[in-house]
Amino acid sequence: MAKVIGIDLGTTNSCIAIMDGKDPKVIENAEGARTTPSIVAISNDGERLVGQPAKRQAVTNPENTIFAVKRLIGRRYDDPVTEKDKKLVPYKIVKGDNGDAWVEAGGKKQSPSQISAMILQKMKETAEAYLGEKVEKAVITVPAYFNDAQRQATKDAGRIAGLEVLRIINEPTAAALAYGLEKKDGKTIAVYDLGGGTFDISVLEIGDGVFEVKSTNGDTFLGGEDFDMRLVEYLAAEFKKEQGIDLKADKLALQRLKEAAEKAKIELSSTTQTEINLPFITADATGPKHLTMKLTRAKFESLVEDLVQRTIEPCKAALKDAGL
Structure with missing residues (x-):
């Protein structure tokens, strides 16, 4: 077959x-x-x-x-x-x-x-x-x-x-299946899915191995990409303070910043500090410029705190809609 x-x-x-x-x-x-x-x-x-x-x-x-x-x-x-x-x-x-x-x-x-x-x-x-x-x-x-x-x-x-x-x-049904939750009859579960570009929360009820979506909520413009962009904006602002050059006006530099931000975010999941190092990020009349910066997990968390908070209201709404 x-x-x-x-x-x-x-x-x-x-x-x-x-x-x-x-x-x-x-x-x-x-x-x-x-x-x-x-x-x-x-x-x-x-x-x-x-x-x-x-x-x-x-x-x-x-x-x-x-x-x-x-x-x-x-x-x-x-x-x-x-x-x-x-x-x-x-x-x-x-x-x-x-x-x-x-x-x-x-x-x-x-x-x-x-x-x-x-x-x-x-x-x-x-x-x-x-x-x-x-x-x-x-x-x-x-x-x-x-x-x-x-x-x-x-x-x-x-x-x-x-x-x-x-x-x-x-997707929440697929996530529940991946965790073997279809065997837990009579259970109500919530699946919190903060993805790359979208966030959704779903409340599922399991009965006879069948999943019923009781409620769903979320934000189609909230995800890992937004966390990356917060870091990009911070790095660009810090660089502008030091060098007087706006990296966001340079598409090439911006793309390099995005890649470095994603890498730093991932590293900060398992370490409390990381270093961002982008040689030759740009240049002016005085010559090439390099970006080197230390970033702590605490700093990153403060930059994205409001994004995390934005996931809370949809969760409350989903629970209310599901009658919980």
Whole structure:
């Protein structure tokens, strides 16, 4: 029997797994990583890049590097969320032929479903390389609050990628299954999911091995990327104080800051202090400039404290809606 793959199509990263006997197994991609950046780029010579290769060249090609397209999938161009996104990304968000929000890269207009399909295709190829056989069927996860248009657009992405999408399942349900919680009948559980680009909280009730979503809440513009940007703004402000140069005005420097911020954030999960070191970040008439800064976990926590607080209200609302 042909294998069915499970895909977590995330805002920032995507992941793929298969059932190996009774247990799920996450498959590593060609770069040897268990997650693949949800990034698609058209390089300067017209080549299409997906995943880590796309992320690596984002520094030099920000206008043609599409990331966080999940925020746009199934959305109208005149949606307030689209308006907000336009201010945050270096690539062009344009009006699609059907009035939906589309993106432009390499001079070509494409729908978020088409971009997502390129990521799904990469995941499909990863599975095929591992299994040594064709893969045609998949289960894909989506946020619990996704509406019908967003779910359908995700299914369309699967179809474009050459996959028959057997089922779209809610991310909190997938998380609960991963923890084996389906065996805990009669239980009510909350799944707090602070992802790369979105935050959601879902309250689930388990009965006869079936999950019922009692309530869901969240913020489609709150995630790890926002934590990174807080750090970017802080580093840029400190550098401007010292050197009088605004790094945010330089796309190349900004991309390097973003990468350094993400790395520092990850390091501060396991250590109380880290050093950010970016040689030749910029230059002026006096010569090249370098950015070197120590950052403590306490400082980082103070920079993002309000972002963490922003997750509390949706949690309270979800509990109230679930009658808890």
